[in-house]
Amino acid sequence: EVQLVESGGGLVQPGGSLRLSCAVSGFSFSGHYMDWVRQAPGKGLEWVGRSGNKDNSYITEYAASVKGRFTISREDSENSLYLQMYSLKTEDTAVYYCARSYGSGRSNDYWGQGTLVTVSS
Amino acid sequence: DIQMTQSPSSLSASIGDRVTITCRASQSISNHLNWYQQKLGKAPKLLIYAASSLQSGVPSRFSGSGSGTDFTLTISSLQPEDFATYYCQESHNVPRMFGQGSKVEIK
Numbered sequence: 157e158v159q160l161v162e163s164g165g166g167l168v169q170p171g172g173s174l175r176l177s178c179a180v181s182g183f184s185f186s187g188h189y190m191d192w193v194r195q196a197p198g199k200g201l202e203w204v205g206r207s208g209n210k211d212n213s214y215i216t217e218y219a220a221s222v223k224g225r226f227t228i229s230r231e232d233s234e235n236s237l238y239l240q241m242y243s244l245k246t247e248d249t250a251v252y253y254c255a256r257s258y259g260s261g262r263s264n265d266y267w268g269q270g271t272l273v274t275v276s277s
Numbered sequence: 278d279i280q281m282t283q284s285p286s287s288l289s290a291s292i293g294d295r296v297t298i299t300c301r302a303s304q305s306i307s308n309h310l311n312w313y314q315q316k317l318g319k320a321p322k323l324l325i326y327a328a329s330s331l332q333s334g335v336p337s338r339f340s341g342s343g344s345g346t347d348f349t350l351t352i353s354s355l356q357p358e359d360f361a362t363y364y365c366q367e368s369h370n371v372p373r374m375f376g377q378g379s380k381v382e383i384k
Contacts, residue, residue: 191373193321201313201321201364203373217371220278253320262368263311265332267320 158182165271178254186232189257194250283376300365309369
């Protein structure tokens with residue numbers, strides 16, 4: 157069974173940092189691109205960024221709203237994806253989902269349950 | 278960035294109704310279009326990929342069509358479990374842009 161489990165969310169002050177983790181099981185993690193998607197309270201979905209796989213040298217790409225502040229990494233040996241967030245802003249408050257990419261990286265077929273990040277003083 | 282515009286933003290429908298949601302891209306995206314369903318407090322669920330391919334396990338009452346800039350999600354006969362918010366997402370470029378969502382409510 158494919159599972160993705162996010163962790164690491166919580167309350168952080170503006171300007172602070174937080175690292176989210178996504179532990180996966182049930183599939184060959186190393187072969188898949190992986191995405192982070194977020195959803196602010198009561199709002200729609202926003203793509204945050206992605207990690208490529210070994211075949212594309214783990215290229216990472218980011219939304220403009222987080223570029224330079226967020227870093228996506230992965231550890232294939234541990235079946236884990238990470239989202240390191242720096243210089244957090246109140247507008248980064250959201251539920252953060254990790255999602256597996258499928259079909260040449262063009263859709264997300266499995267998602268985690270999400271972890272809530274609240275940026276507030 | 279490609280802009281995705283969904284309509285309507287919300288709709289009320291009855292069980293058994295045929296429901297259609299449209300999504301327009303600001304530039305041609307070929308068939309690189311996904312549809313997701315999200316229920317309150319849950320993660321999104323992939324329904325349709327590549328504009329018209331039904332994801333495994335998704336009921337056949339869901340269908341997608343379109344190419345280029347104009348796309349449609351159709352629910353042929355609305356069921357109680359279909360009340361949710363639906364999002365389109367382009368997969369043509371990075372960043373992957375979502376539509377603003379279409380909420381389907383009970384009439």
